[in-house]
Amino acid sequence: MIRWAGIVVLLLTSVAQANAPASSRRPVAREDVFPAALPSLAPERSLRPKKRSYAVQRRAQMAGAATTAVVATPKQTAPKPAAQPQMNSARSAVAPARDAEPIVSARRKGTKDSGIGKVCKDRKLKGAKVGKVPGKLNGCGIKKGAIKLYSVSGVTLSQPVVMECDTAKALKKWVEGGMDKSVGRYGGGVVELKVAAGYSCRTRNSRPGAKISEHGKGRAIDISGFELKNGNTISVLNDWSRGKKGRILKKMHKEACGPFGTVLGPKADRYHKDHFHFDVAKHRGGSYCR
Template sequence: MTRGVGMLATVVAFCLLGSETSLAGAPETSLRPVLREQQLYPVALPSFAPDRSLRPVTRPADAQAASRAKARADMAYLTAAVAEAPATVTQAQVVPAKLTRAEKKARRKAGIGKVCRDRDLIGQEIDPIPGTLPGCGIRKGAIRLYEVDGVKLSTPSIMNCDTAKALEKWVDNGLKNSVRSYGGGVQEIKVAGHYACRTRNHKKGAKISEHGKGNAIDISAIKLNNGETISVLRDWRGGKKGRILKKMHKKACGPFGTVLGPNSDRYHQDHFHFDVARHRGGPYCR
């Protein structure tokens, strides 16, 4: 009996010792399978916590609308800022492209070169132009002008040398000084009209226009080296381009005897009219 009791005590002691050893070596975390949410977001959840969805929380409709409205406002602000920002002009854009040898050869062959004894006026001397109406025509010094002091004309323009020289003065002291470096400087003059045997404003029975004598040129826009255009019709009423147009219009008064623009009448809303006709009271500029 005593021996049986001793063996029972030994077994109990051994079991207790094994239990303590097993607890001492047990891992601190549970060996349960780890949920997918816990793999993505390693946060220890209590064993009694429900299986929560980790989908993004949907914001209220009014908050979403406010966010979209802010995004639209930000985009509108950026679009306006880009539109108002001055164009970036590289040195390559500012420097006019030089003629190739082939182009120079073609010009010489066509008789295009210095006209009116002025190296800054590039064109052709042409035969006198008879008028189809009384008072029309160019009897002396008729030319077809291509370029003025490095600035091209959009179309070769027929005029006399007095008009060409007045245009050169305006290009040097009026046009270039008004535009300056805006848009990289002036590249081309958009010509709306030159020689044409017609009456003033095409009115029947009116006097012969100065265009019919080779004394006038009409200009509708200025093309810049960065590709932009300053348009009389579109830009005269305001903004930076409007101020440039008004300045060049004013500076034409002097080199030319008559200067007309959008403030003169309904016939000149989309172009400037310059002519060399002289008036007793001085230049007529409107």
């Protein structure tokens, strides 16, 4: 019996070995089954309550102030400046109004002509005192009492002119009489004299060897045109023989004979086609007008 039992056990063992699997059934490692880590369930931010607001409230309570007043009071900030209206670049480049005070720019402190006011003891003559003007040529210059004239009887000069007081007074007499009388209400009247020349140390018509011009003595002024209140212009060169403007110019030229010793215009010579020349030179037969 014992012998047969041993034979049975041996046969069963052989069968078990024949049916055994080719590979081991050992459990696979966990990382091989789940290649990616499982997502964490922890929150990204700490859920721990902030203590700053509680500390603020505690300090407020210790100071005897209401907790809500401390917490609700917003942080004070500087007020924002009011928004400035944006201007069109084209409009910002527009020049100031033409009818502005004619001599305001020269009143700026520190400028050479800051002493503008009444000159030649006449409140209608606005300018600055210059004093003596030395001449570069023999016969030129102003010995004393020279002024720089900016406006006369409310009419602006397009550029300030250095001259003697006698010349300024003659100009005022003509502006208030002959010029205003000639223009009348046309275009609202003259607001500016277009100055072509004032003091200039040179010979007559700048010709070599000629006598010193009255311009070189501060006794003359050249005027090329007149700006009217409505913005129009009367030009000696363009309007001398044209319609109403031409008639006004010829009347102005005629009315200057008397206040000035010499009056020259487009009919005088080729040097005066584009302007009036006025000076206070004295002639034996009275005023010389051409």
